[in-house]
Amino acid sequence: MIDLKSKTALITGSGRGIGKEIARKLAQAGADVAISDIDLETAKATASELASEFGHKAIAVAADVSKAADVKKMFEEALGAFSKIDILVNNAGITRDGLLMRMKEEDWDLVLNINLKSAFLCCREAVRPMMSARSGKIINIASVVGLMGNAGQANYSASKAGMIGLTKTLAREFASRSINVNAIAPGFIRTAMTDKLTDAEKEKLSSQIPMAKLGDPLDVANAALFLGSGLSDYITGQVITVDGGLVM
Ligand code: NAP
Secondary structure, three states: OOOOOOOEEEEEOOOOHHHHHHHHHHHHOOOEEEEEEOOHHHHHHHHHHHHHHHOOOEEEEEOOOOOHHHHHHHHHHHHHHHOOOOEEEEOOOOOOOEOHHHOOHHHHHHHHHHHHHHHHHHHHHHHHHHHHHOOEEEEEEOOOHHHHOOOOEHHHHHHHHHHHHHHHHHHHHHHHHOEEEEEEEEOOEOOHHHHOOOHHHHHHHHHHOOOOOOEOHHHHHHHHHHHHOHHHOOOOOOEEEEOOOOOO
16 A cells, blocks of 8 residues: 655645546545645635545645746745645646647647646746755656647647656656656546537547546546655656557
8 A cells, every 4th residue: 555644745736627636646645735726715625625534734725837926935835834845746737729720829828838837837846845855756747649649739739748858857857866757648537628528529539549438537646646656766757648548
């Protein structure tokens, strides 16, 4: 059994969806968790749910993670509460889909800022305390479309491919300090993000997945639990796909 007692984790965009499930898994394993979300009320609701479910510390922090000032404040609050961050999960992400010829510049910028710049900003804050501790786990939530592309998602797939490049680069920069940096590339997972798809679209997608079904947030959370634990100590710079065999 994975034991994260006395560990602390900060998960961005964890008010709901995959981020919330990751926070739940880490809290279940014993970690104190900082629930960060752009919406404070959602973050508070998730934090109090997890605190009462598992009895560990769970704090809520509001931050738009695409903004450097918010990210700085978020780390000040989390470090103030926990005095260290052992695990950082860069999960916050959005879609603004459209074919390239019709894609608006603001939709490109928004997606790149929230999905990719946010990870740069959070990693930059996290590595200082992790370097002092000479240990840390950074988990970046990418996507299979960052590996294979997807028509209608130029902004989103570029942001997720960027996340993979960032992961490998930081893995090289911080390996000697015992900071592991890995990415998870989920396939199609049942959340608000994929609820936008029609049943016909979901069926078409499922037919392309060897396991013939969409995944659950728990499938991604299980991979995050492994990467956040000591079981992954000799693994860095890797991308774990959680996709029912879609990319292989
Ligand atoms: P989701 O249900 O839409 O949840 C995203 C979370 O991020 C929400 O809590 C949202 O807050 C928060 N958020 C949005 N913008 C933010 C910002 N600027 N600052 C801080 N938080 C922000 O999405 P999900 O499906 O769980 O996706 C989580 C991650 O997995 C994303 O990075 C996504 O790209 C990735 N992913 C998902 C799938 C999938 O099939 N679902 C597949 C591959 C990768 P509000 O709700 O308050 O806006």
